[in-house]
Structure formats: C-alpha cells, structure tokens
Amino acid sequence: xxxxxxLIVRSFLPPLIIWTLVAMFIFxxxxxxxxxxxxxxxxxxxxxIFELLxxxxxxxxxxxxxxxxxxASVMTLGNLAEHYELVTMKSAGLSLFRVxxxxxxxxxxxxxxxxxxxxxxxxxxxxxxxxxLYDIRKQKPALSFNEGQFNDDFQSVxxxxxxxxxxxxxxxxxxxxxxxxxxxxKGQINAKKGSLFYARDTLDTTxxxxxxxxxxxxxxxxxxSFLVVKLEKGTRYExxxxxxxxxxxxxxxxxxxxxxxxLFDMSEFxxxxxxxxxxxxxxxxxxxxxLLKARxxxxxxxxxxxxxLKRNADAMFQFRREGLAEFDCDTVEIIPTRHAKHYYAPxxxxxxxxxxxxxIQHFYELIPTEKRDYIYQRAVGFCQNIKDQANGVQKYCKxxxxxxxxHENEIYQKISFALACLLFLFIGAPMGAIIRKGGFGWPIxxxxxxxxxxxxxxxVGERLATSLSVPCWVGSWLPNLVLLPFGILxxxxxxxxxxxxxxxxxxxxxxxxxxxxxxxx
Numbered sequence: 175x176x177x178x179x180x181l182i183v184r185s186f187l188p189p190l191i192i193w194t195l196v197a198m199f200i201f202x203x204x205x206x207x208x209x210x211x212x213x214x215x216x217x218x219x220x221x222x223i224f225e226l227l228x229x230x231x232x233x234x235x236x237x238x239x240x241x242x243x244x245x246a247s248v249m250t251l252g253n254l255a256e257h258y259e260l261v262t263m264k265s266a267g268l269s270l271f272r273v274x275x276x277x278x279x280x281x282x283x284x285x286x287x288x289x290x291x292x293x294x295x296x297x298x299x300x301x302x303x304x305x306x307l308y309d310i311r312k313q314k315p316a317l318s319f320n321e322g323q324f325n326d327d328f329q330s331v332x333x334x335x336x337x338x339x340x341x342x343x344x345x346x347x348x349x350x351x352x353x354x355x356x357x358x359x360k361g362q363i364n365a366k367k368g369s370l371f372y373a374r375d376t377l378d379t380t381x382x383x384x385x386x387x388x389x390x391x392x393x394x395x396x397x398x399s400f401l402v403v404k405l406e407k408g409t410r411y412e413x414x415x416x417x418x419x420x421x422x423x424x425x426x427x428x429x430x431x432x433x434x435x436x437l438f439d440m441s442e443f444x445x446x447x448x449x450x451x452x453x454x455x456x457x458x459x460x461x462x463x464x465l466l467k468a469r470x471x472x473x474x475x476x477x478x479x480x481x482x483l484k485r486n487a488d489a490m491f492q493f494r495r496e497g498l499a500e501f502d503c504d505t506v507e508i509i510p511t512r513h514a515k516h517y518y519a520p521x522x523x524x525x526x527x528x529x530x531x532x533x534i535q536h537f538y539e540l541i542p543t544e545k546r547d548y549i550y551q552r553a554v555g556f557c558q559n560i561k562d563q564a565n566g567v568q569k570y571c572k573x574x575x576x577x578x579x580x581h582e583n584e585i586y587q588k589i590s591f592a593l594a595c596l597l598f599l600f601i602g603a604p605m606g607a608i609i610r611k612g613g614f615g616w617p618i619x620x621x622x623x624x625x626x627x628x629x630x631x632x633x634v635g636e637r638l639a640t641s642l643s644v645p646c647w648v649g650s651w652l653p654n655l656v657l658l659p660f661g662i663l664x665x666x667x668x669x670x671x672x673x674x675x676x677x678x679x680x681x682x683x684x685x686x687x688x689x690x691x692x693x694x695x
Contacts, residue, residue, distance in 0.1 A: 178263070179276040186250045186277055194235075194242030201234040202227055212311050226310070229303035233296050236288045236591040240628070243284060243595045245621035247277065247602030253612030260607060270669050274603050281599040285592040292588040297459045304459070319345070319370075328438055333403075343369050348405060350436070363434065365408030373400045373437075401438040408434060457581045462588060465581050472578045479567045479574075486563060490556045579646050583639045586650030593654055594628065600661040604668035624660075628653045 205227075206213075213223065254260040254273075263273055319325050325333045336347025345368045352361035414425040460468060541549060601624055609616050631653035639649025648655070 178268075178273075182250065182254075182273065183276050183280060185253065186246050186280065189249045190242045190246035192242075193245045194238045197238035197241040198231050198234050201238065202230055205230050209307070212307070218310065222306070222310070226303065226306050229299045229306065232291075232299040233303060236292050236296070239284060239288055240591060240594045240598055241621070241625050243281060244598040244602045244625055245617060247599050248606040248609075248617040248621050249612050250277070251603045251606030251612075252609060252617050253606075255607050255610035256612045270604070270607060270665075274599070277599055277603060278596075281596045285595045288595055289588055289592040292591060293462050297461055301454065301459045304456070331438070343371060345369060348403075348408070350403075361413075362411045363405065363408060363436075364411075365405035365434070367407065368403060368405040370401060370403045373402050403436050403438065405431075405434045405436075407432060410434065457577070457584050460581075460584070462585055465585050469578060469581045469585075472574055472581065476571050476574045476578075479570055483560075483563055483567045487560050490560060575642060576640065579640050579642055582646035583636060583650050586647050587636070590632075590650050590654055593651075597654055597657060597661055598624070598628075600665050601657065604661075604664035607668045608664065624657065628657060631656055 213226075251260065251273075254263075260270075260273065264270070319333065319335045319338060321335060321338050323334070325335070330353045332351040332353070334347075334349040334351075335345050338345055346366065348363075348365045348368045350361075350363040352363075408431060410427075410429045410431065412427045412429075414427065416424060457465065457468070602621065605620055606612065606617065609620065611617060635644075635649035635652030637649075638644045638652070639646045643649075
C-alpha cells in the first residue's frame with residue numbers, strides 16, 4: 175500500500191470507529207427509552223441488563239456502521255480539503271477518484287462485513303435478545319413491603335404490614351390473609367410483630383431429557399429460595415367448610431401462638447430463562463438461506479390452498495359423463511359428441527339475454543316437481559359451501575402474502591444496509607471535498623441530515639413493503655434508490671470542482687423574470 179493510501183485510511187479509521195460506537199450508544203438509549211418500563215422495578219441483576227444491551231448493540235452494528243461510514247468520509251475528505259492536502263494531491267495529477275480508491279476498497283470490505291453480520295451473527299444475537307427480553311417482561315416486580323399497604327405479589331395470599339423498621343426485616347402489626355381455598359378453609363393470621371429473612375434450599379433429583387429420539391435420565395440440582403416470615407404473639411383464625419347435616423353452622427378454629435413461622439416460595443420472583451426454540455421460527459431470526467427456504471414453503475402452501483379450492487369447486491359443480499377423464503385446468507380438450515342427443519332450436523341473430531333465461535326456465539320445468547326444492551336447496555348449499563371456502567382461502571392467502579413479504583423484505587434489507595455503506599461513501603466523501611470542512615460542525619450536520627433521510631425512507635419503505643403496497647425490493651431499497659442520484663451528483667460535482675448550486679445562473683434567471691414582469695406591467 176502506498177503512503178498516500180495509508181494516510182487516507184489512517185485518517186478514515188478513527189472517526190469511523192468513534193462514530194459507529196456513538197451511533198450504537200444512541201440506538202441503545204432509544205432502546206432503553208422504549209423498554210424502560212419493562213426493566214425497572216424487576217429486581218434484575220446488572221449482568222442481565224448489560225447482557226440485554228450487549229445483544230442489542232450487536233444487532234445495531236449494520237445501522238451504526240452506515241452512519242459511521244457517512245460521517246467518517248465527510249470528515250476525512252473535509253480535513254484533506256481544509257488543509258489544502260486534497261489540492262496538493264490534485265496538482266500532483268491525482269484525481270478525486272484515485273484519492274477515494276482506498277476508501278472504496280475499504281467500503282466494499284465493510285459492506286461484506288455488514289452483510290455477514292446481518293446474515294449470520296444478528297439472527298443468533300436477536301434470538302438471545304428476544305428470549306431475554308421476554309423473560310424480563312414476564313418477570314414479576316421485586317418483592318417489597320410498604321407500611322400500611324397490602325402486598326398481593328404472592329398467589330392467593332395478601333400480606334399487610336403496619337410498621338416496618340429501617341432495616342426492612344423487623345415488622346409490626348402483621349396480617350396474612352389466605353385465599354387459596356385448597357384445603358377447604360380461608361385463613362387469617364394476626365401478629366403484633368414479626369421478622370422476615372430469605373433462605374435457600376437445594377434438592378438433588380433426576381430428570382428425564384429427550385436427546386436424539388431417546389429419553390435419557392440426568393442428575394441435576396434444583397435451587398429453591400423461600401421468604402421466611404417469623405411471627406410472634408398472634409392469632410391464627412381458620413374458617414372450615416360447613417358439615418352436610420348442619421348447613422347453617424359455620425365452624426372455625428382459632429389458635430393463639432407465641433411464635434409462628436411460615437414459608438413463601440420465591441421461585442415465581444426468580445429470573446427464569448425461556449426455551450429459545452419458541453422464538454426460532456420468527457423471520458427476523460433466520461439467515462438468508464433459511465429465509466429463502468421459508469419463502470418457498472409459504473408460496474407452496476398458498477398454491478396448495480388455491481388448488482384445493484378449485485378441486486372442491488370442480489367436484490361440486492362440474493358435470494361428469496361416463497368415459498370422460500377429469501377436466502384439467504391446464505389443457506383444452508375437445509369433447510366427443512357422437513353420443514350426444516340432437517336438439518334443434520331456431521337461430522336468433524343478436525339474441526338478447528332473455529333467451530338464455532328462457533332456456534334455464536325450460537330446463538327448470540323439466541325437473542320433476544317433487545325434486546325441485548331438494549335440488550334447489552342442495553345447489554344453494556353447494557354455493558354457500560364454496561363461498562365460505564373461498565373466503566377462508568382469501569383470508570389465509572392475505573396473511574400468507576403478508577408473511578411472505580416480511581420474509582422477502584428481511585432478505586433485501588440485509589443487502590440494503592450493505593450497499594448503504596458503499597453509497598454513503600460516495601455521498602460523504604464528495605460532500606467533504608466540496609464543503610472543505612473537517613471538524614465537528616458542518617460534517618456532523620450534513621451526515622445527520624442524510625442519515626435521517628435514509629432512516630425515514632427505510633421505515634417508510636418497510637411499511638410499504640409489508641403492507642403489499644409496493645414490491646419488497648422497492649420498499650427495502652427505497653432509501654438507496656432515492657439517495658443514489660445525490661451520490662452521483664455530488665461525485666460528479668467534486669470530480670470537476672464545480673459548485674453544487676450555480677448562483678450566477680439563478681441570478682440571471684431572476685433578472686430575466688424581473689424584466690419580464692416589468693415589461694408586462
């Protein structure tokens with residue numbers, strides 16, 4: 175590699191890395207703002223939150239890389255132009271395209287890396303992300319006891335705490351209401367004071383696991399945690415079920431105690447990981463090869479529904495004759511008429527529709543009277559049956575086409591982000607050479623405007639593609655197709671050192687219009 179290429183690449187790498195990380199940070203903040211209500215108050219370890227952010231960061235690499243390429247290219251060429259290094263290179267006989275050549279090769283590499291990330295790594299990280307987020311969402315809020323309030327976090331049990339010490343362990347005026355009714359009574363416990371602490375227990379057991387179409391027994395250890403509530407100087411009150419022979423009697427049991435200890439299972443408050451196989455079928459978690467296979471499978475299912483509907487309709491309404499094969503929808507066959515009976519009718523030129531109606535009426539009159547109602551009801555039933563089947567097939571096919579579009583859109587989006595790395599190089603580098611600024615002012619503003627346009631067009635195209643308003647490739651590549659003319663225009667202007675907007679021509683046009691209005695007045 176020549177020294178000039180090394181200079182350009184070394185100038186390009188630092189802003190690329192920094193602004194890619196900045197974009198990832200912004201996307202993570204957007205994620206936290208969106209899901210903050212699902213995360214806060216669950217008593218989660220920081221390791222789980224950092225794990226979720228790590229998966230989210232990896233999933234945002236292709237998008238962040240697009241922003242990093244754009245702003246790094248603007249800053250690199252802007253710095254070279256601002257310090258007259260670009261002018262020196264051009265005076266030495268190097269064109270702008272030659273100056274951009276190492277960046278073009280580097281952008282091709284980044285495009286390949288972006289596609290590999292989107293195709294291979296992101297499905298894995300997205301699976302981890304979705305399963306972890308699902309576990310967090312179903313996680314119960316952290317257990318807490320507030321003074322003068324009931325706690326209903328445990329199933330069918332309410333705990334009231336009158337006063338609580340600063341340590342949170344010593345309690346006063348404790349009431350526990352049991353609503354389980356599993357043993358035939360409702361219970362209530364009142365105590366003047368009490369204390370609570372947590373305990374863990376381990377249980378060695380053997381479970382059966384299916385591996386390769388066989389059941390294997392494995393030894394495992396189950397860890398369980400409990401909330402231990404120790405009460406002092408209280409009363410336990412239980413309402414028993416009335417006896418059959420004494421329905422109006424309401425027996426109960428009352429027991430006074432000096433010390434009473436009860437346990438509450440804390441397993442429902444622990445963070446449990448869900449089986450990831452539940453999420454593997456989602457289109458955003460598939461590679462390109464899997465998406466193509468799933469897309470073909472969806473198309474085959476849609477065709478099968480159409481074929482089944484046609485067969486059912488043919489079976490109900492197609493007249494069949496002995497010796498004739500079943501009608502094939504893809505062939506046209508001349509039906510032999512040597513066994514047909516002749517029917518002579520006068521030929522009417524330009525016959526109105528009433529002739530057909532009269533023939534139908536004549537055919538209806540040929541049917542025996544006692545069978546007309548039966549045949550009519552049966553025909554109506556056949557029509558209603560086919561109509562219901564057609565409506566069902568129509569609804570299924572609409573859903574199938576929407577899912578098919580989501581799969582196709584996901585394939586094109588992987589390519590779209592990869593091509594955007596190359597496209598934004600041809601937007602950012604010429605723009606930097608034109609504005610001749612490489613600091614944190616104009617480059618960031620220009621990059622932000624183009625990236626916001628790209629992101630808005632990306633969301634619009636995705637919505638249009640999934641709603642079947644436009645073909646999937648148009649919706650997925652909409653930002654690239656819209657911004658491509660800007661890249662061509664800016665590259666052309668920078669190659670020939672021409673201004674983006676020729677103000678002289680605009681002034682001449684305004685003067686001509688001004689003189690035209692004056693002459694007309």
